[in-house]
Amino acid sequence: MINILSYTCIILGLVFWYWGTWPLLGRRSVLYKLHGLSVADTLGSMAIVVGLLLRIPHEWPLLVLALISLSIWNTVLGYVLAYCVTDDGTHDVGQEVGHGG
Amino acid sequence: MADSPIMSSYAYAIMLLLPLSAAMVIFQSNPYQALIMRGILGAIAALVYAMLGGADVALTEALVGTMLAITLYVVAVRSSLVMRLGVLEGEGAKNNLQWQPMLDYLRAMLKRYQLRLELVPYADDQALHQALAAKEVHGICLMDRPEPNAEEVAPHILVRVRRLAEIFATELPEAIAEAKLYRDDDLAPIPHTPTLMEEH
Amino acid sequence: MTLVLIAMIGALLIPMVEALQDEDIWQRMLAFASISTKTSVIILVIAVLQDDWMIGVVGVLILSVGNAALMLLAQIIKRVNDVMDG
Amino acid sequence: MTGYLNIILRLTIWFLLTADLSWANIVIGVGVTILLPRGVTNVGLLKDWLRTLGEVAVAIPQAYKEAFEIMLYPHREETVVLERVKPRRTPSLIFLDIFLITFTPKTIVQRYHSRGWYEVHYIQRRETP
Incomplete structure (x- = not known):
């Protein structure tokens, strides 16, 4: 039972990996690819690590640390890359003012 | 792990990635892009070492070989691959038609040699010459006017580094700027302060 | 489990190809970020597969400190590009 | 408040990394945690902290939900x-x-303006009218 669940998580993570990494080969903007990478590298890798965690529950401290550092580092890296790619100047992309929730 | 054939199949696949990424580093001419490739090589090398059981080597590769080496190389590349060009500050030098095309041409030319151009402003011609003699800059750009009120100026670049002078001599057309090699024994035409005193 | 690992190596090949073919420096940074995350997850999977937990500790350590160089590199490339353009 | 959170975060990382609850290890961990330098901490409201931490817990399933959404229906439009x-x-x-x-995969903060605005990059299914 646990085995099936763990394989489901790992295969879900692999599907995320392939789906999110595939747009890298296309000719979209860097920011669009970053969205795909946040699916692949953060969520997909987290799913894989959860799958591993189900297989070897006795090593949970290290795997939980891996989960936390995966989510934080990849998110911050996505922010830093997005910050570095865009200029300080104005954007000609459709700019509108919304209200944050 | 080499005892079972199924285990070694993926091991060989991963190990093949290592020469591929190493070749990517070697055939890269732009230094910054080569640094990115070096990071990729470091990540894959750490993977190979960890897979073959060398946990300590993998950790060293990731921390020292990738993180520290990239940091140090970035600092080194950023501070060395640059040409510092002393220019006159103020609107007088920049308000003529040749200024922007000359800068664009210089940037494009230096970019082919992976150099970037950094402009260092100085107050007057004398400060420019002093900076060149004191090796603060690699070259200076002088704006000579044939007549005091002429609209036309002839940009005039003095370079301290011999290799830069060779590049400028072969690739910089005279119509854009005139480049010369500066040597210490050359008594470059330094404007003397007494002449300035006389004008007042 | 070995099949899973081979599929992961296949996914690792995609950013490698991207880093080979694309000339833009930011696209290559994306590929680098992707590769560094993927290699450390692969190290974790190998640790579970070989049942060698020393490798797992190394994978977690690489995962938790490895991205710092990437951020520094991104900031410096941004600075250099700004100087070159303006 | 944030000072305590800082210490708790460090202790969590230490114990997760070492996975060892012997007395010596606890003493070393607490010592290192207190000795490490701390920046200037601003005291925030406890209520805000709890609510944001709750939002973090909610964000994980929401991130997976958004990931499935953009996998099933292609989102091609980008807006800021x-x-x-x-x-x-x-x-x-x-x-x-x-x-x-x-x-969350659909949104990325590009830039934080110090006057109190985020610049958020969205992907959407189709262009908003």
């Missing part, structure tokens, strides 16, 4: 939207906010 920061935010709370927005 300015969003206002909630009032009375300390720097660490702003960091958590940026983390939350960037963590």
Whole structure:
């Protein structure tokens, strides 16, 4: 039972990996690819690590640390890359003012 | 792990990635892009070492070989691959038609040699010459006017580094700027302060 | 489990190809970020597969400190590009 | 408040990394945690902290939901939207906010303006009219 669940998580993570990494080969903007990478590298890798965690529950401290550092580092890296790619100047992309929730 | 054939199949696949990424580093001419490739090589090398059981080597590769080496190389590349060009500050030098095309041409030319151009402003011609003699800059750009009120100026670049002078001599057309090699024994035409005193 | 690992190596090949073919420096940074995350997850999977937990500790350590160089590199490339353009 | 959170975060990382609950290890961990330098900490409201931490817990399933949405229906339009920061935010709370927005796959914070605006990059299914 646990085995099936763990394989489901790992295969879900692999599907995320392939789906999110595939747009890298296309000719979209860097920011669009970053969205795909946040699916692949953060969520997909987290799913894989959860799958591993189900297989070897006795090593949970290290795997939980891996989960936390995966989510934080990849998110911050996505922010830093997005910050570095865009200029300080104005954007000609459709700019509108919304209200944050 | 080499005892079972199924285990070694993926091991060989991963190990093949290592020469591929190493070749990517070697055939890269732009230094910054080569640094990115070096990071990729470091990540894959750490993977190979960890897979073959060398946990300590993998950790060293990731921390020292990738993180520290990239940091140090970035600092080194950023501070060395640059040409510092002393220019006159103020609107007088920049308000003529040749200024922007000359800068664009210089940037494009230096970019082919992976150099970037950094402009260092100085107050007057004398400060420019002093900076060149004191090796603060690699070259200076002088704006000579044939007549005091002429609209036309002839940009005039003095370079301290011999290799830069060779590049400028072969690739910089005279119509854009005139480049010369500066040597210490050359008594470059330094404007003397007494002449300035006389004008007042 | 070995099949899973081979599929992961296949996914690792995609950013490698991207880093080979694309000339833009930011696209290559994306590929680098992707590769560094993927290699450390692969190290974790190998640790579970070989049942060698020393490798797992190394994978977690690489995962938790490895991205710092990437951020520094991104900031410096941004600075250099700004100087070159303006 | 944030000072305690800082110490708790460090102790959590230490114990997860060492996975060892012997007395010697606990003493070493607490010592290192207290000796490590701390920056200037701004005291935020406990209520804000609890709510943001709750949002982090909610964000994980929401991130997976959004991931499935963009996998099933291709989102091809990109827009940039300015969003206002909630009032009375300390720097660490702003960091958590940026983390939350960037963590979900449809949105990425591009830039934080110090006058209280985020620049958020969205992908959408079709262009908004």
